Amino acid sequence: MTPFSYVRAQSAAEAVRELAGDPTARVIAGGTNLLDLMKYDVERPGRLVDITRLPLDRIESQGEGLRIGALVTNSNLAHDERIARDYPLLASAILAGASPQLRNAASTGGNLLQRTRCYYFYDPATPCNKREPGSGCSARDGVNRIHAILGTSEQCIATHPSDMCVALAALEAVVQVEGPDGARAIPMAEFHRLPGDAPETDSTLRPGELITAVDLPRPAFAAHHTYLKLRDRLSYAFALVSVAVGLDMRDGVIGKARLALGGVAHKPWRVPEAEAILEGQAPAPERFAQAAERLLVGAQGFGHNDFKIELARRAIVRALGQAAAGTPQSQTDKRIQ
Structure with a gap:
């Protein structure tokens, strides 16, 4: 391990100054990926900026x-009762990941900043x-069974974990950050980036910026x-493919639909046109298949991951x-329903 210096930030402003002053500096909180x-x-990193003493460990009301x-x-x-009640999709996704020990340590901001998954990167x-x-x-x-099928480039086919x-x-969701130029909000769809010609850059964070919160x-879709x-395997494994679905249904018709894939690209994969196929329609397998086809336009395998x-x-x-039936996948009994 390369030697590094360490500082414990006493404020978000101090953390931003430390990050902005050293391009090799990295934030550390739970450290479950960085370490x-x-x-x-x-x-x-030449310097670790510890933010664990900052007052960023609360869940609070924000507008609606x-x-x-x-x-x-x-x-x-x-396990927060407001998340479990009003945003069960988020609770379910978190419980599907990692292990209880890792979830006890991993932070919300750190989860956003996980590096992409690839045998060769590691x-x-x-x-x-x-x-x-x-x-x-x-x-x-090479061996690419776990790799991306969407949004790839000649430079990289890693997946977001x-x-x-x-x-x-x-x-x-919307990611709130503070940086040398002040605070700004980044919609989740714009936070992570595809590899393109610069696969070394995973997100749209600017130098010196610090994630402070995520707004829901x-x-x-409760x-x-x-x-x-x-x-x-059913325990402690990354997704080959994952699907997050939220449907707002009234009188048997889908009003609003949200659909995202994991394990298939350099970032969570959404295609609004696929969601539009579902909106205003009664749920039906053939309609679901149409949405799937639209979501997967351009999908390409690289041999081992064609499946x-x-x-x-x-x-x-x-x-x-x-989702349409109101019978979400259990993260306790993980057999596919």
Whole structure:
């Protein structure tokens, strides 16, 4: 592990100054992803800025919705009675991820900043454009079973690992940040980026910016939602494909639909045109299949992960059926319903 210095910030402004003053500095809170990357010699921060003493660990009312502090742990978020009641899609997605021990430590802001998932990214002995720009992408012609089928580039086919972020994308959350130029709000759809020609950059955060909170809009999908996660084993595994669905239904008709995929791209994957296919319609398998086809336009496998395209198609139809029926996937009994 590369030597580093350490500072415990006493305010958000101090944390921003420390981050802005050293381009190699990284924020640390729960450390569930960053510390692993440091041990693997993938991340080499020259300075760690500890924000765990900042007052960012509360869930508070914000307009018609809620504001989640960046230091709220995944466990506290998933089990908060307001989240469980009004945003069960988010609670379900969090409980589908990691393990209880990790959820006890992982923070909301840290979850947003997880680095993308790829065997080669985590192995400094192999070429990886994300880790070392210009060195090549080992995954494209290598073992790529877990890799992306949407939004890929010649430079990178890694996938985003978060479950929580898939639900936040479907819920149209907004990320609040503070930086050297002041505060700004980033819609969840714009927070993570596709690899393009700069796969080393995962998000649209600017240098020196600190995540302070995530805002949830007015509740809409408590009665008709699901988070369906398909993986190699039922416990403590990343998604091969996951689907977050929220439907606002009135008199048997879908009024508003929100649909996001995980495990298939460099970021949670949403296509508003796919949601529009469902809106104003009665739920039906053929309509769900049309939405799935639109959501997967442009999907491409790289050999080992070709199966993900059909898996995603079937998962979308299944998840939409669960949400429409008001029978969300259980994260306790994880057998697919």
